[in-house]
Amino acid sequence: MELLKVQELNKSYPSFHLEDVSFSLEKGYIMGFIGMNGAGKTTTLKSILNMVHADSGYIEIMGKEFKSHELELKQDIGVMLGDMDFYVKKRVKTLTEVVKRFYTHWDDTIYATYCDRFNIDEEKRLCELSTGMRTKYALTLALSHQARLFILDEPTSGLDPAARDELLEIFQQLVEDGQKSVLFSTHITSDLEKYADFITYIHEGKIITSTTKDEFIDSYAIIKGTLPQLTDELKELMISYKKNDFGFSGLMKTNDHSHDIESDYTSERPTLEDIMIYYAKRGRTHA
Amino acid sequence: MLNLLYKEFKLSIHPFFLLFPFLIGALMLIPQWIFTLVPLYFCFVSIPNLFSSYKAFNDLSFLAMLPVSKSDIVKARIGAVVGLELLHILLAAIFALLNRAIYHNPNNFALDLNPAFFGLVFVIYGVFNLIMLPMFFKTGYSFGVPLIISITAATLLGLGMELLIIFNSSLRYLMEESGNGIQALLLILGMGLFTLSIFETYILSIRRFESVDV
Amino acid sequence: MIQIIIANSSDTPIYQQLFDQISAQIIKGDLIGDHGLPPIRTVAKELRVSIITVKKAWEELEREGLIYTVVGRGCFIVPLSEEELLAKKRRLASAKIEKDISYYKNMGLTFQEFITLSKELYGSDDA
Known part of the structure; x- marks a missing residue:
């Protein structure tokens, strides 16, 4: 089953176009969304989430058309666009207190488990956490509201190699049960060389290929x-x-x-x- | 919507701005003063601080992460602003009653503290919201120009009325010497206009914010 | 217990490394019939390789008749008789040697030279 289906997404800016962006992601896999800076990765991810209004295109998530089921579907999506750089002066505890209210499937036990596993100190302010920690916190939030699709923009940028490796290991654990999928954009391709199941490569607003990593490299x-x-x-x-x-x-x-x-x-x-x-x-x- | 309002008061609005209405309300006790300045302080101080913290805290990217609709974002933001305004009006009214109790002489060189004055306050806030918020929601983050224009409009309206009653005797009569019935009517009229402006503010804001790319 | 060591910088694709190592262990008799293989997703996570890669290796193993799939339960080693194991060993080995032989032929290595070289390289105990 496809968790995410993107069809013929188009968006024109004065100096940049997304052109017929299409790809899909099956349940239970990690997809790396690669491309140079400015190739259209963030615009594509934001268009998928209806944050950017595409000129045309069709998005389906978990079998439902996204725009008409946006709020319902967002309950099942974990989103992280860039670094978690909002309300950085607030304590983790306070942010969680606010965020959890928005999710019907929020589970405090899962939250506690992951805070414990990732060593997240709830008393700390967000700005006191390292970039890697913040990413883990974002993942903890997504896991606690039982997201099935993780859409992450550049989650590994700004992390040192050890933290990157740890994060990618977490991604692999996420998809192990075969129910969740991770779509993450990156321009650090060494991250993907080993772990990614699928690669979608965007270049100048166009998808060059979207296929399994091995097939991509072999071609x-x-x-x-x-x-x-x-x-x-x-x-x-x-x-x-x-x-x-x-x-x-x-x-x-x-x-x-x-x-x-x-x-x-x-x-x-x-x-x-x-x-x-x-x-x-x-x-x-x-x- | 309620969750977003909770978020506004828990994360975005500094507790000081809940205390501020008390401090500003107390200015109502100054003898013989230009009292429209009291509600205007909300526009001068609270609003710029509030909107600059939205921007500094990257409120928009926080909201983008949450499962909320744009219309709920607009509703919650308008709700927060209107809530603070009502708090300001309430406390100003309490201090206005205190003023009347202390000085016994309601005759002020500028506008007197009476129901009609508060009708005007409602209109001032209504006009302020109607300009500020739809302009703000054109981008969802930049607030400089909307602020300048809306503050100018609110100030012109408030201080303009203060001046007008000095030169225009019939307006002065209406605002200060009319009977209880007309005073009550003016207050209700102000409240009505304020309510209408909230709806219009919402309609305009959401129309603009829907087309914003976050 | 299956032993797998992945060389990330090797020229051999990872799925091939998986196939080579597991098939060798089956043929050698280290892994016995009906023994269950760990789930694909767990292998991928443990070895830090992509799920697709493991899937591909498993597919190759199945095509070779070395493992079989029980829907909902996973993959198991095909129980093979001595003769069958021997046949598979020959098949897999000759496929490998065949590839190399064309290279030796191209460079003009004679059969005698090839045998001599092989003897030297194979070491004394197995010769």
């Missing part, structure tokens, strides 16, 4: 060769390439080059970061 190859091998035909085939004094390296779709690959090219499996970098390079050269 690209990095080709390296000498300068004489860099023919015009090859240039056309590559998403983009870099030249140095001794040779070139470029990114290709695997189905594009498999038919006429010469054995003296070196072909490598790219990382998510490689793919993003080469796409960004193409953006610049085409611009």
Whole structure:
């Protein structure tokens, strides 16, 4: 069952367009939503949540059209857009006291369990918590109101590697029961290299691919060769390439080059970061 | 809606602004004063503080996280402002009664403290809300320009009336020398206009806020 | 007890590593018939790899006839006779060797050289 379905989302700004953004997320998985800064990640997430008014498009969450069931569905969604930077002078206890009233399925036992597990000191003010702690607190709130879909914008930015790793481990625990899904945006792709089940890649407001992580990486190859091998035909085939004094390296779709690959090219499996970098390079050269 | 009102008073509104009406209300005891300044202090002091703390506390991103509708956000915000205004009016009225008890002479060089005065106070707040809140909800966070315009309007209305009664004898008669019946009518008229303005404020605010991208 | 060690920086895809290690343990007889495999999601969480990756490895194992799925209960090791195990061992090993042999042929390694090299590399105890 699909927890989230996004279809043909469009939104125009004077200098930026979201174009036909479509993807879906099944129950029980982690999806990484990747793209460079300004590619449209936050706008997409906000459009999903109807915080930004899309020009057109259709959003379905847990099988229901979002706009007409917004309040009901928001009960089951845990949202964190950026750092938890509101009411930072208030104590955790006070914030919780306010937040819990909004949720019909709030469970104090779950709340206490996670506060305990994450070592959240309820007497502390939000500004006294580290970024990682605040993220954990946000997750605790979402878990306590028994959210099933977690939509998180850049939850790992600003965290040190240990805290990032811990957070991703928490995500994996969240989806272990097969009932919950996590959609999180990030530009730190090393986070996803291991744990993400699905990748949705947005570039300049368009979805390049949305598929399983392995399939995504497997559909690209990095080709390296000498300068004489860099023919015009090859240039056309590559998403983009870099030249140095001794040779070139470029990114290709695997189905594009498999038919006429010469054995003296070196072909490598790219990382998510490689793919993003080469796409960004193409953006610049085409611009 | 009630949860959001709870949130307004628990998180957003500093307790000082619940105490403030007492302090400002006490100004009603100054002999021979321009008393429309008393309700106006709410516009001068409480409102700017309140709205700057909404912005400083990133209230909008907090609200965005919650399962609430935009119309509830608008209702709660209007509810909080109107609630504070009513508190100001109530305490001002109590101190006004004290004033009359202490000085025995109701004749003030500016507006006297009588039911018609409070009718005017309701109208001042009504006008203030009607300008401030719909303008604020055009963005949901920027409050500078709405504040300047609404304060100017409220001040012109309040102080303008104070001046007008000096020059216009029939207006002075209406506000200060009319019988109890007309006084009561003016108060009720003010309350009626205030109530109407709340509805209009809500309709305009929600229309604008619905199209805001958070 | 299943033993799995994942090398994240290896060239071998993770699902392949999972497949290789589990299939080896089954064929070697370390994992016996009808023994249950841990749930896919738990394996993913424990190894810190994606669920899809584990699923893919499990699918490969099932295709090889090494494990079977009972709906609602999970995956179990197929009970195999000695002969069946031997056949599977041959099949999997020859598939691997086949890949490598084309590489050796390309570089002109003769069969004799290949045998000599293999003997040296395999070590004394198994030779």
